[in-house]
Amino acid sequence: MKLWTQFFIPTLKESPADAEIASHKLLVRAGLVRKLGGGLYTYLPLGQRVMQKITRICREEMDRAGGIELWMPHVHPAELWEQGPRWAAAREIMFRADSAGDGKRAGKDPEFVLGPTHEEVITPLVKAEITSYRDLPKNFYQIATKFRNEIRPRYGLMRAREFVMMDAYSFDTNDDNAVKSYFAMKAAYESFFRRLGITAIAVEADTGVMGGSFSHEFMVPAEVGDDDIIYCEESGYAANREKATSALVPADLADAAPAGAIEEFATPGVVTIAALEAAPYAVPADRQFKTLVYVGDGKPFLVVLRGNDELEGQTGALSFTVVRPATAEEIEPVLGAKPGSLGAVRGTIRNPDALAGVFADHAIRLVGNGVTGANKDGFHLRNVNVTRDLAITRFGDFRRVRPGEPCPKSGRPLQSRRGIEVGHIFKLGTKYSDKYGAVYTDDQKQSHPMVMGCYGIGISRTLQAIIEQSHDADGIIWPWHAAPFQVLICVLDPQLPEAMELVTKLGHAAEQAGAEVLVDDRAERPGVKFKDADLIGLPLRLTIGGKGLKEGIVELKWRTEKEARKIPLAEAEALIAAEIKKAVSGQ
RNA sequence: CGGGGCGUAGCUUAGCCUGGUAGAGCGCCUGGUUUGGGACCAGGAGGUCGCAGGUUCGAAUCCUGCCGCCCCGACCA
Numbered sequence: 162m163k164l165w166t167q168f169f170i171p172t173l174k175e176s177p178a179d180a181e182i183a184s185h186k187l188l189v190r191a192g193l194v195r196k197l198g199g200g201l202y203t204y205l206p207l208g209q210r211v212m213q214k215i216t217r218i219c220r221e222e223m224d225r226a227g228g229i230e231l232w233m234p235h236v237h238p239a240e241l242w243e244q245g246p247r248w249a250a251a252r253e254i255m256f257r258a259d260s261a262g263d264g265k266r267a268g269k270d271p272e273f274v275l276g277p278t279h280e281e282v283i284t285p286l287v288k289a290e291i292t293s294y295r296d297l298p299k300n301f302y303q304i305a306t307k308f309r310n311e312i313r314p315r316y317g318l319m320r321a322r323e324f325v326m327m328d329a330y331s332f333d334t335n336d337d338n339a340v341k342s343y344f345a346m347k348a349a350y351e352s353f354f355r356r357l358g359i360t361a362i363a364v365e366a367d368t369g370v371m372g373g374s375f376s377h378e379f380m381v382p383a384e385v386g387d388d389d390i391i392y393c394e395e396s397g398y399a400a401n402r403e404k405a406t407s408a409l410v411p412a413d414l415a416d417a418a419p420a421g422a423i424e425e426f427a428t429p430g431v432v433t434i435a436a437l438e439a440a441p442y443a444v445p446a447d448r449q450f451k452t453l454v455y456v457g458d459g460k461p462f463l464v465v466l467r468g469n470d471e472l473e474g475q476t477g478a479l480s481f482t483v484v485r486p487a488t489a490e491e492i493e494p495v496l497g498a499k500p501g502s503l504g505a506v507r508g509t510i511r512n513p514d515a516l517a518g519v520f521a522d523h524a525i526r527l528v529g530n531g532v533t534g535a536n537k538d539g540f541h542l543r544n545v546n547v548t549r550d551l552a553i554t555r556f557g558d559f560r561r562v563r564p565g566e567p568c569p570k571s572g573r574p575l576q577s578r579r580g581i582e583v584g585h586i587f588k589l590g591t592k593y594s595d596k597y598g599a600v601y602t603d604d605q606k607q608s609h610p611m612v613m614g615c616y617g618i619g620i621s622r623t624l625q626a627i628i629e630q631s632h633d634a635d636g637i638i639w640p641w642h643a644a645p646f647q648v649l650i651c652v653l654d655p656q657l658p659e660a661m662e663l664v665t666k667l668g669h670a671a672e673q674a675g676a677e678v679l680v681d682d683r684a685e686r687p688g689v690k691f692k693d694a695d696l697i698g699l700p701l702r703l704t705i706g707g708k709g710l711k712e713g714i715v716e717l718k719w720r721t722e723k724e725a726r727k728i729p730l731a732e733a734e735a736l737i738a739a740e741i742k743k744a745v746s747g748q
Numbered sequence: 749c750g751g752g753g754c755g756u757a758g759c760u761u762a763g764c765c766u767g768g769u770a771g772a773g774c775g776c777c778u779g780g781u782u783u784g785g786g787a788c789c790a791g792g793a794g795g796u797c798g799c800a801g802g803u804u805c806g807a808a809u810c811c812u813g814c815c816g817c818c819c820c821g822a823c824c825a
Contacts, residue, residue, distance in 0.1 A: 173759065173775090174775080174786065175759060175773095177759075179817060179818050180818090196817095198817090199816080199817065278825090309825090311823080311824070313749095313819095313822095313823090315818090325825095326825055387823095387824080585825060618825070619824095619825030621825090653783085653784065685786090686783055686784090687783070688783090688786050689785085689786050689787095690784095690785085691785045691786085706784060
């Protein structure tokens with residue numbers, strides 16, 4: 162039992178000016194966190210208790226799924242990352258920890274970095290320590306602070322520079338076993354979120370800079386989420402928009418036959434899809450080939466889309482580490498024209514050998530014969546045929562899927578909604594084990610790279626996602642197992658000895674039944690206490706007041722319910738215990 | 749890093765355009781009256797007006813630079 166007056170719960174009547182979304186406001190108003198700087202937060206006692214709840218459940222689920230807990234340093238030698246496969250991409254978000262003292266010894270390159278994640282630490286460890294198939298599989302995890310210099314921290318704990326994450330790394334002898342490890346973790350994640358009392362759905366996701374073969378994100382549906390989820394209720398298909406595909410292009414679509422010889426025509430001043438759609442050219446956007454130039458790891462490449470399609474995010478399907486749009490200065494020497502007149506027609510590209518490839522979205526096959534830039538300023542080509550004329554290295558999914566397009570599984574229209582990414586699992590393959598030489602010897606004395614998976618849960622982000630998903634106009638509504646305390650005893654007259662005696666009695670009964678109890682013993686008016694009770698949102702509230710004592714009752718009220726129940730003092734202990742036991746066991 | 753907005757007491761803010769004693773509400777302290785959904789009265793403490801320079805007799809207010817924060821975009825758990 163904890164007395165409010167001997168604890169520290171600084172609640173606020175007004176929302177801080179820098180909080181935009183409900184969960185962020187409530188985090189601060191309910192006294193869970195305070196901001197130190199952009200993306201940096203102190204967890205106040207109440208917030209810290211929730212963190213411990215989430216952490217404990219996470220640990221239990223990881224252990225149950227065969228995870229082995231360890232602890233890795235947060236300060237990493239930069240050299241370790243330099244040897245890894247993604248130094249170039251990762252250093253953008255890594256804090257440097259160069260040297261101590263006045264910084265005069267600091268070099269141009271960091272000596273140390275703060276760990277944003279730990280593949281670069283765990284893989285060399287496993288390489289050194291595990292060499293036999295007899296010691297596999299293994300799945301190591303830790304629950305620890307991560308550091309990422311997010312370009313734009315946002316929404317409180319939602320995207321912070323310093324945050325708490327559970328990160329796990331699995332090592333298997335072969336692909337089949339790695340898939341088993343992957344799905345064991347997926348099940349553990351589902352159990353974790355279910356126990357916390359929030360809805361998190363697994364969606365197919367892009368592997369991004371992490372690399373690897375496939376991946377799922379766990380999304381908490383919320384309007385304020387950073388991600389778009391594309392889903393189909395009928396088939397259960399769900400994917401991050403970056404990864405989503407649709408059945409827009411029928412599997413049996415025949416290649417279009419050429420419509421005639423390519424003709425060049427003058428389009429002075431026309432540098433946009435829209436301008437080409439307008440008179441006098443009148444070429445609909447979906448009859449145009451759009452040619453985009455990007456630079457992947459220093460080498461330019463082309464992406465060809467329909468004129469009315471958009472490139473989706475980065476090009477996770479391609480195996481570049483760092484991708485950025487090409488500048489006009491880079492484009493002209495390679496293609497022969499400025500942006501606006503570009504195309505991928507064979508023979509028109511000035512320096513095709515400079516290109517790392519020409520990647521085309523499947524949907525351009527729907528165009529069949531269309532119009533594209535001539536790689537000659539002020540000119541376009543018509544009757545360009547996909548198969549005959551375009552110099553395509555390979556096809557892929559590069560376009561952004563739009564809601565309403567047919568589901569790849571059911572063919573029904575896809576829907577879209579926003580979500581908060583609270584967890585991510587990747588089947589990595591051998592990207593890191595190859596790089597660091599993490600190999601084992603099998604029973605035939607053969608050496609093989611270990612097949613890895615990696616897994617993350619944003620613990621601190623989950624805290625906020627719970628609030629975002631579970632609150633009302635008055636405050637937070639904690640699910641039982643995430644709550645900092647489960648029971649709040651509101652003593653309206655703490656100066657009455659008989660009131661405090663009853664608090665002790667009921668408090669013990671509640672604790673015996675498995676609840677943690679907070680007692681509001683402040684000398685405040687009832688209104689203040691009730692407002693704060695709703696704000697901090699503990700699941701069960703017991704109200705003890707002078708009036709009730711005279712009547713011989715206490716009040717029991719669930720945060721989720723509107724009305725309080727009056728229960729006779731004689732039955733109070735037993736009834737409270739019964740209610741709590743129900744809640745502990747999951748209603 | 750591009751675009752937009754904002755920095756005044758612990759919190760929410762007025763004042764800035766049009767330069768002239770820095771104001772309110774909440775919170776805090778003291779006393780009193782109250783006490784079942786953010787009470788009232790009286791008194792009180794608390795402010796380098798983000799920082800630095802400039803213009804001016806005089807700057808929270810005008811100008812310049814810097815810093816910080818928030819929002820939108822590209823990235824992430």
